[in-house]
Amino acid sequence: MSELKINSYVLSELPPEKRRQLIRRVRANNSNVEGVVRGIIDDVQQRGDEALLEHTLRLDGAALTANGIRVSEEEFAAAQEKLDPKLAAALETAIANIRKHHSAQVPQESWMHEVRPGVIAGERWTPIASVGLYVPRGKGSFPSVVAMLCTPAVLAGVPEIAVCTPPGPDGTVDAASLVAARMCGVKTVYKMGGAQAVAALTYGTQSVTPVEKIVGPGNQYVSAAKRLLYGAIDPGTPAGPSESIILCDGSADPELTARELIVEAEHGPDSAALLVTHADEVAAAVVKIIPSLIAKLPPKRRGFVESVMAGYGGIVHTSSLRESLAFVNEWAPEHLRVITESPFELLPRIQHAGEVLLGSNASIPLGNFVIGVNAILPTAGMARSQSCVGVLDFMKRSGFAYVTDEGAAAIAPVAVTLAEYEDFPAHAAAAQYVLDRINR
Template sequence: MKINFYELEKLSQSEIVQLFKRSEIDIADLKKLVQPIIQDVRDRGDLALIEYNKKFDKAKMTVDQLKVTEAEFEQARNNLDPEVKKVIEMSATNIKKFHHAQMPEEMWFTQIDDGIMAGEKITPITSVGIYVPRGKGSFPSVMLMLCIPAIIANVPKVIVCTPPTADGGVDDASLFTAEICGVKEVYKVGGAQAIAAMAYGTDNIPKVHKALGPGSSYVSAAKRLLYGTIDVGTPAGPSESIILCDETIDPQLAALDLLIEAEHGQDSTALLVTHSREVANQVQALLPDLINDLPKERKDFCQTVMSNYGGIVLTPNLEASLQFVNDFAPEHLEVLVKEPMAVLNKIVNAGEILLGPHTPITIGNFSLGVNAILPTGGFAKTFSCVTVYDFLKRSSIGYVTQEGYNKIKDTARKFAEYEGFPSHANAISKRNINSRS
């Protein structure tokens, strides 16, 4: 079994560039495949969606079956295992608590000077589309992570698009989750065509102002092509992780956690980064048995990842490991070092930072409360994890009294004159304001 093993100090510049490459970045060719799909949805709407459901998801459906019915929600409630319901509800409680704590004041002001007030008014985005992928399974956790902050932010219209099952339905867990989050408008469509439908609207699926949610490289390509037509939010593509270790960590834990994101799909990225050769060697030795014990599909994914976008990176020291992390800007970062709090302030680029051996990515992905929809493809350098702020917008507010106007008017006028805007300047120099204003 091939497991990539990189010694950072021995890599050439071109090899380092290759190491930093991941599947989401390499989507130029996919854009050519996705563009016709987007155009087809724009031109033919629901009819195109039905054809793509059949082509990509093997689901034979009619147009009037695109939207999930109340009967389907009821069936999901009745059919879902009570234990699964309990798991979803407990996780939802933690996620709601965390996101409620994020909510800002609806409005605030500060006094800039006597008679000069400035502030912000926070309002929800009018309409948002949530994309929940399906792949080989279902992802009610993604439904929680996206629907909960949208509802807490009081978005008036929240819709969900998710790929149909082969029988033209949606899995029970996803529908149950959407319902307990407070979302009842769910549409059975996935992939690039779902992003296009939310961007342009169809007879059945409404156009929304923003679409969020992780997906395949095809979904990422569609988002990039539709940027400007719709706000596509946090770049959330194929899964990626770095497990940062020092010599104190149990290699078994490091090996187990390295496979968490690797099993998502063959286009995932999963790297172990350490300056301990002993840990690196032991993890490399442990991985084959751990991978071989997995079900075939997940085994195949992990094998592909470890020989492609994943593997082990040996650095000269902890500082070099931290620099690698910041340069890579991973979606998930797990910090398995003796004193994780001591290195926390040195980490500046990561979608999420999970500290210590009791905080594996698994807990963050499902039940901790933090949001697991995170920037991928290196975008953690400039983008943040999904929060309630993704569903809110700010409007600046200014209020100036007569006293404040007299203090600031000449400054603004002179600035306008310097930049060559006479109308700006005239609006002050020729202004005649009633003293009661």
């Protein structure tokens, strides 16, 4: 077996181009992907179920009929019967924690205040009418993703919620995912994935009802479909290959740090996983420990981690905690694991991260599955402007206002002046009419 390669970077010595590459991490060649995806989208839009079934057979190996696209009540019952009670109990605990955390996000239904005498303005929150929740299955089955998506959508009060997830070659959906959907209160699950699922949720087919928004992570084909259909549908938070930064100082346990470093790396070869530290002794110990940890993984996962350590992962050596924090904010990780002596002191200095897990015990897997924080997070640096999925992703705000005669008399002349300056005569005339009507 060849020697494990673990990238090592001294941040202050990196040439500008190498630093840019480190910040950018994986970037897919979208041109070829988008050409393929555009063809699938057009096909589903034109031929509906027929195209959806053909692409499902070709890409997922599942021979479905139109009646089998939607999971039946019998399939839900069979999944419940089949599920290991221990796994069912784990899902119940996870969903309870996710629900409790996200319940705090539910906004006040409406608020209003008096901007000035007689001028009342406010805002009101309402749920999106319908959403599609995309749950991938390419490298495994993910009932935790079902829980992370369904729970906030239900709490938001979305009337129509549909989960879509690729079927296995036998035409079935992962039993734990079906049970998780029902535990959350979601009854509609479609057996479809990839670009064809995004197209079906956007345009609708004979068997699939179109939705207003799609939320959930997916592969490059799913991401490309969302980009191409932007405008026809709200594509939700961008979520690409998994990534993490482990930020530590000299107080960190090297084995704990090494184990956290390989967590996100086992998702796939295009994942990114970096240890960022000024504690050279910890970094050296981690490098020694990692090979033995990787050796214990199954071959597929071992291959993923090895690819990441030589690709978009490794060790970033800094000169100080200050420099480490600056790099973290520049990189804007999906998952940020802070293993330092005083983690809460660093929290105000962390500006860009999908989630921040503080201290020795807040392991990434705990965040992914059971703490309750949402694990559907922005990737590829999008944490600089995007947020973790939450209740507000499934809601929208509307402003409202009421103006008395007193209020109109005070503000209508202002509206007339501004409308005339911006050359909107109909605006000016309408505001003037309100003023004249009051004065009559």
